[in-house]
Amino acid sequence: MAKLLKYEFRKSRGALLALLVSTVLGEVMLLGGILFLPQDAFLLRGEPNLSNGTVFLLTVGTGILVLAGTFGVMLCSLLPMWTLRRELNSSQSCMLFLIPERSYAVLGAKVLEDVVVLAVSVLIFGLLSVADFLLLAWRGGGLVQFSEILLPQNLDMEKVGDVCSTLGMSALVWLTILMVCFFAIVMQASLLRGKRGSFWISLLIVLFLAIMILRAGSLLPEGNTAIKVLAHAGIVVLLYLLSGWIMEKHLSI
Incomplete structure (x- = not known):
């Protein structure tokens, strides 16, 4: 690595x-x-x-x-x-x-x-x-x-903690969206390879998954950061494993 x-x-x-x-x-x-x-x-x-x-x-x-x-x-x-x-x-x-x-x-x-x-x-x-x-x-x-x-x-330490928590969650959300983009790229190069409009299909996949993830995140209970962290971490791991599996099984030269 x-x-x-x-x-x-x-x-x-x-x-x-x-x-x-x-x-x-x-x-x-x-x-x-x-x-x-x-x-x-x-x-x-x-x-x-x-x-x-x-x-x-x-x-x-x-x-x-x-x-x-x-x-x-x-x-x-x-x-x-x-x-x-x-x-x-x-x-x-x-x-x-x-x-x-x-x-x-x-x-x-x-x-x-x-x-x-x-x-x-x-x-x-x-x-x-x-x-x-x-x-x-x-x-x-x-x-x-x-x-x-x-x-x-x-100095309000509680507000400082809230700011740090917000920054951490923003980074985790960005990582989730990042994995969605990588997943769409792998999909375009493997399962959608050679198909007409594969780029636009992969772009729609990114938009759809990103909207669904953000929507699901807004439905989680407020103030429970642990659940949000676990949810986003689970999505990141799932997309990473799925993308790697598609690359190994369906990607060809």
Whole structure:
């Protein structure tokens, strides 16, 4: 699995490198804008007197980071699915049969690559957001406001827990939709191969299953996170096993 995962990342290194360069560029520009920000600028009465260069660096740097953290990560997360579809629907599909690994491992490596990319991206952009916000607060708001941000007096830990729970469930829902997409791609390349309109049929499968899963999730009792986690985890495992079985039994060169 480790060798397969390394091979998958090697195929995606171009897009990941572009995302990394964009993130570094945006962060450097944002830090430059913060560096040239007047001390205690936000504590002064009226609008802060910022130079055009500072405004440009802050605006463009923030814009690049937002685009990289949303559309950039989204495109990189879709790349493994696009790669699998291209491999299964072209002459490259023969490579999947020349390695001493089962179809479950081949599919698992692609899914795991997607999970790793998303997890690392969320971690990096989350840390950058917090660090930039605190640095901006310290530079433009003074040490008193900085300490208040670090140690808020009215911090509600229950709300923090709710936010973390929501983020975790969102990641699990995304993983479920991701497995639906992989399942549809495998279906198109195997059971629907050669059939007219196979792409649109697979797209309808994705939309139908995604709507049904989201609908079923809304019917689960509110506040019972454990049931929702088990339900989504069960769907992910089921779709993964079913997709791997279809690849082994019905996929041909």
